[in-house]
Amino acid sequence: MSAVLGFPIYRLLKRLLRLFARYKTLLALSLLAPMVVVNALLFYYVEVVVGGRSDLDLWAAFYWAIVTMATVGYGDIVPKTFWGRVVATEAIVAGIAVFTLMVTTLAEFFMHQTLKRIMGWGRLRRVDVVVVGSTEICRESIEELKLNMPGARIGWVLEKRPREIPEDVDFVVGSPTDENTLSRAGIKGAKYLIVCVPSDSKAIHIVLTARRLNRNLRIVAIANSSRAQELLREAGASTV
Known part of the structure; x- marks a missing residue:
């Protein structure tokens, strides 16, 4: 019985892995936008609503989320509460994961295109x-x-x-x-x-x-x- 159930699960996982490998860039982009929104709102909530900060608005929270997730970290906006630092830690880890996925996917794409051109496996366009x-x-x-x-x-x-x-x-x-x-x-x-x-x-x-x-x-x-x-x-x- 377990073998019968295991085979469809194996096929499902295999299909999911293929889809992930094929649409890694799209997946990274689809993850990035919601994560920026969630981290910006969380940061605004714990710092302004709960922490009572007056020098931070919602747009600044979005700016902070993008800069932090990109691991640039200018330091012009920093968390001042315990939960703000927790959100910042999560945003850094999540940002590293997503941006690493995007960079490696783009690098893989360009390397693949270059290899195809060098080996003659590609497709020529606008040939006379x-x-x-x-x-x-x-x-x-x-x-x-x-x-x-x-x-x-x-x-x-x-x-x-x-x-x-x-x-x-x-x-x-x-x-x-x-x-x-x-x-x-x-x-x-x-x-x-x-x-x-x-x-x-x-x-x-x-x-x-x-x-x-x-x-x-x-x-x-x-x-x-x-x-x-x-x-x-x-x-x-x-x-x-």
Whole structure:
């Protein structure tokens, strides 16, 4: 019986932990506002209503709560009663917990975004030209694009992370024949696509997928045979 009851509880706890991990920033913000209000009202009550202070109003209590919970502690407003110091202690501990959660969550978010960009796992936006392939022709094409199209944003699609990345070029890592990889590279909003992969069959597959994702895309592809040239044009390549 205990095992039967324990399984739903375990699943509930697991789901709650997942929600907590996903919405940590929202949780911290939703906790912060009520805690500021509660601590401000408590401080005002114990210091003014109970303690009889005349130099403190409600707005000053809110200011004190924010400053204390942020652990700044200017010292311009300090508790003068025993219960005021109790509230101050609670506010400091609660503030440290909430602000630490917020800071670590934001740091984690920015680190995750940076890691995605460095490893090529992210999604590119407002890309003008997408280059697919890791051959020397691709690198030469990128350098030519940078020279002849200054200011254009270039997205590079690779199957694995390159050792050296040209300046001002963003990249994504993944299968170039995969629709999701091309979408992450910004193919839907791009104006040009350059396909310079060594395999003709893979190039045809890439052109077909890219044309399906963006009907207005101008596609330049490299072929290794006359038959591949015909197939690439039929697939949707503008220039072969």
